[in-house]
Amino acid sequence: MPELPEVETVVRYLRPRVTAARVAEVHVRRADLRYPVPVDAVLALQGCEITGVHRRAKYVLFDFTERTVLVHLGMSGRLFIEPSMGQPWEKHEHWRWHLDGPNGDGPHLLRYIDARRFGALDVFENEAETRHPLLERLGPEPLGPLWTPTVLLEACAGRTTAIKQLLMDGHIIVGVGNIYASETCFRAATHPLRPAGTLSAAECERLVAASRSVLQDAIDAGGSTLKDFVGGDAAPGYFQQQLDVYGRQGQRCHRCSGLVGHCSLGGRATYFCGGCQA
Numbered sequence: 176m177p178e179l180p181e182v183e184t185v186v187r188y189l190r191p192r193v194t195a196a197r198v199a200e201v202h203v204r205r206a207d208l209r210y211p212v213p214v215d216a217v218l219a220l221q222g223c224e225i226t227g228v229h230r231r232a233k234y235v236l237f238d239f240t241e242r243t244v245l246v247h248l249g250m251s252g253r254l255f256i257e258p259s260m261g262q263p264w265e266k267h268e269h270w271r272w273h274l275d276g277p278n279g280d281g282p283h284l285l286r287y288i289d290a291r292r293f294g295a296l297d298v299f300e301n302e303a304e305t306r307h308p309l310l311e312r313l314g315p316e317p318l319g320p321l322w323t324p325t326v327l328l329e330a331c332a333g334r335t336t337a338i339k340q341l342l343m344d345g346h347i348i349v350g351v352g353n354i355y356a357s358e359t360c361f362r363a364a365t366h367p368l369r370p371a372g373t374l375s376a377a378e379c380e381r382l383v384a385a386s387r388s389v390l391q392d393a394i395d396a397g398g399s400t401l402k403d404f405v406g407g408d409a410a411p412g413y414f415q416q417q418l419d420v421y422g423r424q425g426q427r428c429h430r431c432s433g434l435v436g437h438c439s440l441g442g443r444a445t446y447f448c449g450g451c452q453a
């Protein structure tokens with residue numbers, strides 16, 4: 176399942192390839208993705224120019240002059256671009272855009288393939304981004320200026336929830352999935368089961384810094400695989416960075432040489448070093 180670093184990598188891959196391109200044709204083959212696709216609004220993009228691409232949480236957002244197109248990759252979605260050469264539709268390809276340009280390049284095809292159809296495609300007016308039902312209640316971006324130790328400390332106050340679960344709550348902070356939550360707690364030397372309300376300001380500071388560095392490292396790892404997206408099958412893949420604890424139960428801790436432990440928390444696999452994390 177694509178996590179924030181993968182989505183960021185997809186956005187960085189798309190940006191130079193679609194910015195300033197004109198959408199010449201839109202085809203929607205299936206409108207029953209996770210939410211119904213507003214087909215008329217998507218078709219109305221024909222003739223419009225893409226002015227940029229950005230990301231919010233795990234949503235890819237294509238910018239147009241007046242409208243924004245939201246794409247979610249769901250569990251298995253792939254979004255990629257390739258030179259247009261009359262490619263036949265793939266079995267699980269649900270929509271595609273024919274693009275002219277940018278910069279006088281030949282025609283390209285933007286394709287969306289998703290076997291499980293948990294993805295999303297929506298269109299809204301630019302100024303409605305913060306009110307969109309999928310976006311309005313999201314917490315701050317982990318790499319942005321609004322994610323601070325003070326914000327985390329206030330979110331933790333009085334809470335008995337385990338800190339790992341709180342870090343995975345998208346209303347508090349977006350993009351810290353199950354793998355990154357375990358890794359963040361390890362880097363911050365905080366035990367994942369600690370009740371959030373017991374954390375000190377210093378611990379919140381370490382956790383915010385750790386969440387940033389874990390995700391930034393993952394994005395950097397994705398950037399290093401970016402070149403592979405362009406050649407070959409042209410499909411952005413999902414990558415895995417070097418992990419300290421996730422999936423390493425029973426192996427030696429990279430920091431103290433103790434054994435990495437494992438438990439289930441809220442039904443999710445959770446990994447930690449009992450020697451390093453208090």
Ligand SMILES: [Zn+2]
Binds near residue numbers: 428
């Ligand atoms: Zn350790």
